[in-house]
Every structure is written in structure tokens, then in C-alpha cells.
Amino acid sequence: MLRIKRVPTVVSNYQKDESEEAARRGGGCGRNCLNKCCIQGANLPLYAFKKLNKVVCDKGMPEFENREPPVAFLDSLLLGEWEDRMQRGLFRYDVTACETKVIPGQHGFIAQLNEGRHLKKRPTEFRVDKVLQPFDGNKFNFTKVGQEEVLFQFEASEDGEVQFFPNAPVDVENSPSVVAINVSPIEYGHVLLIPRILECLPQRIDRDSFLLALHMAAEAGNPYFRLGYNSLGAFATINHLHFQAYYLSVPFPIEKAPTEKITSLDGGVKISKLLNYPVRGLVFEGGNTLQDLSNTVSDACMCLQDHNVPYNVLIADCGRRIFLFPQCYAEKQALGEVSAELLDTQVNPAVWEISGHMVLKRKKDFEEASEENAWRLLAEVSLSEERFQEVYAFISEAIAAHASLEDSDGKSESLEDVDAITNPPCAMVTGTQECLVLQ
Amino acid sequence: MDSQLNFNIENSFNSRYSYCARQVLDELPDSFTISDPSISGHPIVFVSKGFLKVFGYSKDEVVGKNGRVFQGPKTDRKSVMEIREAIREERSIQINLLNYRKDGTPFWMLFHMSPVFSKEDGRVIHFVGVQVPISPPWRPRWSASGAVRNGANMCDDGDRVCGNIMFGSCRREVCSDTPVELSRVLALESVLDDSSRGLGIEETCEASYLEKQKAEAAINKIFSVLTRHSELTGRFVCAKRHCLPGAGILSSSLNISLGRIKQSFVLTDPHLPDMPIVYASDAFLRLTGYARDEVLGHNCRFLRGVDTDFSTLYQIKESIQTEQACTVRILNYRKDKSSFWNYLHISPVRNASGKVAYFVGVQIEEGSKNQDRNGLCPEMRHRSVVGAVKVAVRSLSMGAGPSRS
DSSP states (O other): OOEEEEOOOOOSTTOSOTTOOOOOOSSTTSSOBSSHHHHTTOEEEEEEEOOOOSOSSOSSOTTSSOOOOSOOHHHHHHHHHHHHHHHTTOSSSOGGGSOEEEOSSSSOOEEEEOSSSSSSOOOEEEEOSOSOOOOOTTSOOGGGSBGGGEEEEEEEOSSSSOEEEEEEEOOGGGOOOEEEEOSSOSSTTOEEEETTGGGOOOSOOOHHHHHHHHHHHHHHOOTTEEEEEEOTTTTOOOOSOOEEEEEOOSOOHHHHSOEEEEEEOTTSEEEEEEOSSSSOOEEEEEOSSHHHHHHHHHHHHHHHHHTTOOEEEEEEGGGTEEEEEEBOHHHHHHTTOSOHHHHHTTOOOOHHHHHTEEEESOHHHHHTOOHHHHHHHHHHHBOOHHHHHHHHHHHHHHHHHHHHHHHHHSSOSOOTTOOTTTSOSOOSOOSOBSOOSOO | OOHHHHHHHHHHHHTTSOTTHHHHHHHOOSOEEEEOTTSTTOOEEEEOHHHHHHHTOOHHHHTTSOGGGGOOTTSOHHHHHHHHHHHHTTOOEEEEEEEEOTTSOEEEEEEEEEEEEETTTOOEEEEEEEEEEOOSSOOOTTOHHHHHHHHHHHHHHHHHHHHHHHHOOSOHHHHHTHHHHHHHHHHHHHHHHHHHTTSOOOSOOOOOHHHHHHHHHHHHHHHHHHHHHHHTTTOOEESSOOSOOOTTOOOHHHHHHHHTOOSOEEEEOTTSTTOOEEEEOHHHHHHHOOOHHHHBTSOGGGGOOTTOOHHHHHHHHHHHHTTOOEEEEEEEEOTTSOEEEEEEEEEEEEOTTSSEEEEEEEEEETTOGGGGGGGOOHHHHHHHHHHHHHHHHHHTTSSSSSOOO
């Protein structure tokens, strides 16, 4: 069994040492949390989004989804609620007081000095060789956060129009998805999207949850509001299904990296690989519908987790471009293959670091931050070319298998039960294949 | 288009260049647009006849729009991001881009964009964007033989057209006989149009050397016209930044970001004497009745009047000194001397080095009709503006590009 020791990030003020129980007062557990004890009768703002089942960009008409201004409503809601929590003092530090800079060089890596994020907590052991682990209600999970840390409920609108209810009852039966603050933000607006929070899902991608995350990116309508996902073994610290998101109005190095097309699928989704970037990864874009894109990426993610390959996902450009990185840093770390120099920086290469946004804990590292250093760290994260090809081969099989199943069934709702990996009905990628073999 | 925006757009061009600049630009055969990053939404303020011909729109359908409306589903997202970044960094860019005509047909063009600087204070006044259609059959990036063949073609039938563009200066004589030339270019382009219809669109495309030269030449011509006609207004522009923007001048990218926020707010700079306003939103100007140049560079005290409560003013002063956010209800006065109750929220805004760079003041007129916009309560509306401003200022002061530190 492979384990690493690291200081867990404190994402909630209720994530104290588990032994510390808050004094009980009034009804419930006294913390006004999201568990059964407190959730009955609770009210939270509710944002219901329009299901973009049609597409990100449907027709050839130029004026499709291209409205950036004015600030979209979800954007204002999120920023307003977040600033409100900031003024109420719920965060562990003011992230806007943390110095940040673009590192000179060709790629434009971004470095932030954040000395407050990782203090206090003692290192904890994490198992890194199992991407899928069962949910454990005894450990910290998001049902334990206080309701004041929740910004709003986020769900699909029933009548197909955007709706907002400042004070909506929490429908426990319906298992709402919620957006909550991360009390240790790495940038302004750092939040967590927790799909169907009361169902206590483990950190594991499924089609519905991924589509929800994509809808959030599309609804926010801001190319600088990105969502990210870390699997277990790829620096997720909490085994309760969640995505992260925050604002940073500069392009990430990963978004600037050149790409080379590998293939196009029937649904219009284009798959490319990254070139000239220290971490090998795949880029998914296009698709006739948002759901096409979402299904393809989530099938790829499900395939990785079923194969026990840790990975990270970045949802960029309002949900139009999605980056997927299988990684092996934690495994190398557990096996003692990472240099002490890199470990000393205590940078955990999760989705944001891989995308080029480095959060540094030591002033020295911040001052000496260089493109070379960032590159060296990220190069350790990447799979080898050989392994990457192997991984891509089974991803493409899984995508093809799901696609061909959908063709024969018409619309498929959930394919989670189908073991497409061990038993692929079709081993070929549908659609035009340009270069299946990566070199 | 609302009348204020309309006025801003007219004014953006007219206040900078003399009255006959339009006419001279209209005579240029090229497809180009001029946009103003200081107006909310970064709209196009001038469009050439060549552009309208190529894209199939009328002038009114283009002026006031942002250039992104000509992109479509197959437009490469990375290229779009690269243009966004060039605007952010206030520099030129030349890139192959898939655009869409009004009828929805996509076509490849070489897009060349350059900032126009104010000679006086180094700020970006406009962006000029030139579109050179890339002649089909579109060459996939790696087909070198195709490039040579097409380059040669372009040279053959483009000789007369490009000759003037490449070697002609921006002398009036050249410009004066352009109607003839214009019709030639348009004829050529419509031929290209017809042959391009029905063709599958390539995923990538590379402009030929000649097309790059053509774009470069067009930019030079346009700059020559703009420079010359800015001399007559005394508000000189230039293609190269002569000085770094001075104190109190926001980068155009910060202006663009702030321009997306539709509510009434101002940004003030506490590091300048008397803490003047350095940004005022359109909604603020509508609310108070002042013009932008009447408020920029001035302290907010012009909003006070005889019945404004001194203890409230003291409260504001104190929150600024302690760098704390505060919310007050204050009696303010418009330019026409009428008063209104201002539900005001003030908050410090830090830059990328973590220091307080500005204060943002968000005004909500009490009792005004649009109070319930989107169902957000006034406090939440205050905070959403503060949040958006904090994100913009922090991100756009990170040191990439020439923005002021």
C-alpha cells in the first residue's frame, strides 16, 4: 500500500481535528450544518440554470454564445456571496493580500506566495494507490460544514429558464447540489461545487456530476472562472465528490500550450494532445451539444479511475475546453523517487499547479520562482510517453465503447453499470481518425 | 443601441481625429475595424466598406458590436484566447482566424490587430483590426507546396491590387483614386467568395507571405491616416508607445474588465493627491448626470451638497484611513443640483502585490425602480461589484504586459 504524508488543506472552518466537538446548543448539533440534525427547515439561496441541451454553439450564426458583457448573473451572485463571506470574516486569510506574479518567460507561469494556507495542521497520511475508495462518514465531509459556508444551491431549472430564489427551502429528498466557500482560498472566489451533497458520493466522476460542473462553467460565462477536479491519488484530500473553482483573469500556461489533433468523434468532440508542455495531457473541445462534450470527458475520467490511474481535470473557457491529465507524482513520492529539493517546496501538483498556477508556501521559493523550476516540478507529474500512450489507448477504447452503445440504444442515460473497459464491444474510435497512435 | 452608447461611439472617433478622417478611411479598400477599449463592451467605433463587403453586414449592424460576434462554432478557441491576451497586454498580434459572414458561412482570414496609443499619456486609445481573407483553397498548415502555388496565384491576380498597397505610401494621391481600386478588390474578393462556398472548412490554415504583407501594409496605411488626422485635433496618436501611462491612467485591459460591470461605481486612487476618481462606470454617469471627463481626476466631494450629513462623511473618511469596508446612506447631489439618497458601499481593493491600490465606491439610488434587479438584495449587489472589481484589479496588475504596477 502506498502512502504519502502531507498537510491537508483546511477547506472548511468545521474541519477541525475530528475529536474537537463543538458544544451542543439549541436544536441539531449546534453547528447549523448540512446533516440530518440541522438541515430540516433550512433555507439557502437557489440558482436554477437553463439546461443548455442545445449546445454551446449550435448554429452557424455568429451571435451564438458570445456574449461576455455584461457580467452574467451567476457571476454576480457568486462574487457577491463570496465577498459577503469575506466581510463576515469566514476565511482564514485575505487571499487578495497574498502577493502574486507572472513568472517571466515564454509560458507565463503564475506564482502566488501564500504563507497562511498550510500553517497549523499536522501532516496526515494519505493512501495514494487507490483512486476509488468508499465514502467514510466518520472522516470530514461536506455535510459537516456550517450553512454559512454554503453560498447557494445549484440545479437545473424545471421550466428551462434561469431562476433565482434568494431564500429557498432545502429539499432534502431531492438531494441538492451546493456551492460552498473554500476557507483556504488560492484565489478570489475559490469555491467548491458539491454535487448532490446529501448523497455522500465518494470522489469519483460520473456523467451527471460532470455535466453539472460543465453547466456551472457555461453559466458563469466568464473565461477566467475555471473549474478543476483532482482524483484521489492526484492530490484530492477529501473523499467526498467535489469540484473546485475560482477567478483569475490571466491565461493559464496550459491554455496557451500548442495542441495537436488526435481524432474527432461523431458527436463533434475533438480530442487533441498537448505539445510543448511539461505534463502530457489531452484536450477535449467542440461537440454538437454540451452533453456530447461532457459525456466524452466523463467517460474518459471513468475509464481512468476504473484503471486506477490518478488524474486531474481543468474545465476552461466557459466549458468549451477541457484538459485531462493522468498523473503519477504521488506514486513517485510514495516510492521515494521525488528529489528532496522538490519535496521541500511542499507544492502539491494538483490541477491548478499543473495548469500553471503555482501556490508557493515559502518566500524564498516565491522570490526564486522561475520557469525552469516550475517546469522541473511539473515534469515529475507527467506520465512517461510510453505510459501515456498506453493510457490513451484504453481511454479511446472506452469512449468508443460508450459511443457505439449509445448508437445501438439510442439515448443512453447512465452507463455506469456497463463494464465497457474489460469488455469493450468495439475497440475502435468512431469518427475520423487522424492519428490514433501518439508518438 | 442606446443613445448614450451611440454618443460615446461617435465621440470616440470624432474627438480624436479630424472630420475628414472618416472619408479618407472610407476610401481605403481594406477590410478593417477600429474599436475603443475604454467604452463598455469594447465596441467597434469605425468599420470600413471593405469589411462590410467581406462580411455581408450593414454598417449599423457592426458599429457598437464587439469583434467576437464574427466568431463562430468552429473558430479555434485558443486563437480567441491569444487575441484576448494581446488586448490584455496592449500589443500587436497577427493570427489566422476562422470568422463567419452574416449568412453564417465561415471563412479563413488573417487577422492583424494593433493598439493605437495616445502620444500624450501613453494610454491605448483604440485597437485597429485588419482582416485579410486567406485565398482558398485553404492550405492546411503543413502543405508547403500549396502555399507556394497559392502565393504565386495571389501575386498574379493581386498584382494591381497589392501593388499599391505594398509600395504605395499613404499619400493622398493614392487614397484619392481608391474607389476604382476598391471595386477591383471587391470584385476579386467576391470571386474568392464564390469559390469558397460549399468547400469543407479546413481545421487550420496558414496565410501566405503576401497576405501577411498585405495585412501589414493595410495597418501601416491606417495608422498613417489616424496619425495625420489626430494632428489636426491636437490629440496625437501613434503606433508605438512613447511613454508609459502616467499616474491615474488605467490599462485598457482593466478598463475593458471594469466596463463589463453594469452597476454604478467609481474607483479612486488613494496614492494620488486628493484621492481622485480614476474610473467611473457608465451607470455612475447616468446616475449623477456628469460627463466622464468632468469626474475623472476629481475627488468625489462634488457629490456633496448643503444637506449632506457630516457624520456620514466622517465615517467614510475613517473607513478609508483604516482600510476597512463600510456601508452608509448619504445624501448626494447630481449635476443638475437635484438630490438623491445614495446607499453607498466603499471597500479597499488590493493589487497583485497585496497592497491597497484603489477604493471602490458602489452607489445604489434608494427608491429607484431597478432596485430588485435579478432578485439580488442591495447588499449583495454592492458586494458583487466589489468582488468583480477585486478580481479585475488583482489579475490585471500581475506584471505581465506593460500595465502600471
